[in-house]
Amino acid sequence: MAAADAKGRPLGVRLVRCPQCGGESPWNAANKWRPFCSERCKMIDLGAWASESYRVPVQENTIDPLTEPPSGE
Numbered sequence: 001m002a003a004a005d006a007k008g009r010p011l012g013v014r015l016v017r018c019p020q021c022g023g024e025s026p027w028n029a030a031n032k033w034r035p036f037c038s039e040r041c042k043m044i045d046l047g048a049w050a051s052e053s054y055r056v057p058v059q060e061n062t063i064d065p066l067t068e069p070p071s072g073e
C-alpha cells in the first residue's frame with residue numbers, strides 16, 4: 001500500500017514523540033534511532049545520561065597541605 005496521509009507520511013506508521021527534541025519520530029523498523037527521531041537526538045540523550053552516570057563523587061577527605069594550619073607554637 002502506498003497510501004499516505006495529508007502530510008505525505010505513509011499510513012500505518014506509528015508516530016511517537018522524540019524524547020530529545022519533541023518532534024515526531026516514526027516507530028518502525030526503518031527508524032533505528034527510535035524512539036528518537038534521529039541519530040543526533042539519540043546521541044545527545046545518551047551523552048546526557050552517560051555524563052550523569054560517570055560523574056565522579058567529590059573526595060571529601062583530600063587534604064591540601066597548603067591549607068593545613070602550622071603545627072607547634
Ligand SMILES: [Zn+2]
Binds near residue numbers: 019041
Ligand atoms: Zn529528535
